[in-house]
Amino acid sequence: MFDLTGKTALVTGASGGIGGAIAQALHAAGATVALSGTREGPLNDLAQALGGRAHVVPANLSDAEAAAGLIKDAAAAMGSVDILVNNAGITRDNLFMRMSDDEWQQVMDVNLTGVFRLSRAALRGMMKARWGRIVNITSVVGATGNPGQGNYAAAKAGLVGMSKSLAYEVASRGITVNCVAPGFIETAMTDKLTDDQKGKILSQIPAGRMGAPDEIAAAVLYLASPEAGYVTGATLHVNGGMAMV
Amino acid sequence: MSDIADRVKKIVVEHLGVEEDKVVESASFIDDLGADSLDTVELVMAFEEEFGIEIPDDAAETIQTVGDAVTFIKGAV
Numbered sequence: 001m002f003d004l005t006g007k008t009a010l011v012t013g014a015s016g017g018i019g020g021a022i023a024q025a026l027h028a029a030g031a032t033v034a035l036s037g038t039r040e041g042p043l044n045d046l047a048q049a050l051g052g053r054a055h056v057v058p059a060n061l062s063d064a065e066a067a068a069g070l071i072k073d074a075a076a077a078m079g080s081v082d083i084l085v086n087n088a089g090i091t092r093d094n095l096f097m098r099m100s101d102d103e104w105q106q107v108m109d110v111n112l113t114g115v116f117r118l119s120r121a122a123l124r125g126m127m128k129a130r131w132g133r134i135v136n137i138t139s140v141v142g143a144t145g146n147p148g149q150g151n152y153a154a155a156k157a158g159l160v161g162m163s164k165s166l167a168y169e170v171a172s173r174g175i176t177v178n179c180v181a182p183g184f185i186e187t188a189m190t191d192k193l194t195d196d197q198k199g200k201i202l203s204q205i206p207a208g209r210m211g212a213p214d215e216i217a218a219a220v221l222y223l224a225s226p227e228a229g230y231v232t233g234a235t236l237h238v239n240g241g242m243a244m245v
Numbered sequence: 246m247s248d249i250a251d252r253v254k255k256i257v258v259e260h261l262g263v264e265e266d267k268v269v270e271s272a273s274f275i276d277d278l279g280a281d282s283l284d285t286v287e288l289v290m291a292f293e294e295e296f297g298i299e300i301p302d303d304a305a306e307t308i309q310t311v312g313d314a315v316t317f318i319k320g321a322v
Contacts (some may be wrong), residue, residue: 124290125291127287128290169283170283172283173283
């Protein structure tokens with residue numbers, strides 16, 4: 001099941017915990033992967049660990065030119081981009097009243113506009129191939145909101161509306177567009193939380209634990225697979241029951 | 246018909262799956278040949294590839310008929 005042999009996948013933010021796990025899962029299912037991110041070191045390490053069928057294509061998605069360039073680089077390395085996983089994201093948390101225009105804009109640029117530009121650039125090849133998968137990594141906070149994350153939550157909720165609109169447009173061409181919305185996942189980002197903060201979070205999660213990056217990767221693998229061809233415009237929540245939406 | 250017109254016609258026939266005799270110069274992609282808006286985007290992409298040209302978005306919007314496409318491409322190649 002979920003055989004991606006012969007498919008090519010670009011994963012952004014592959015130097016992070018979730019992105020790395022996604023790249024590994026797609027690779028293990030047979031896909032050729034292109035790993036993107038801003039930090040080349042971890043990307044090279046991951047590519048080496050994966051062995052064959054792995055390419056490193058660094059990019060800074062806050063740069064408007066970089067998005068179209070990244071799709072070109074990935075297609076040059078792999079021959080095509082059949083699967084695009086928009087996982088790259090940043091946070092610039094602050095209380096709403098204290099949030100600067102810059103903090104707002106940086107998050108919008110990378111988390112929302114970056115995904116728009118990358119998806120637009122990738123669609124051309126997918127349309128011609130009459131097959132494509134776009135999987136956008138959103139967040140539980142896009143559905144629930146979160147104090148201190150007005151910018152992040154807005155961008156993540158924005159991705160859902162964008163994904164649904166695009167899903168309408170390209171469904172007849174064999175292209176699906178879906179979101180995976182992680183809850184609290186054990187990564188470098190959540191390692192920074194204090195025990196007290198973690199305790200509060202865990203009390204809100206029916207599963208009683210944080211999720212693992214592999215559990216997000218499995219959801220992405222499903223949506224990227226041929227078997228998920230009839231699923232489009234959907235958001236798959238992977239959050240241990242924290243928000244049942 | 247010129248070589249360019251023949252190649253345009255061939256792309257339209259293949260892409261929209263319409264009868265060759267319906268693809269006349271005056272035929273509108275949307276009104277006469279059953280294209281939807283996404284088809285017209287794909288046709289423009291196919292023309293760009295076939296003729297090795299760039300068709301900017303504002304020009305693409307003016308290409309409504311087979312004849313429009315032939316005229317534009319003749320001017321661009």
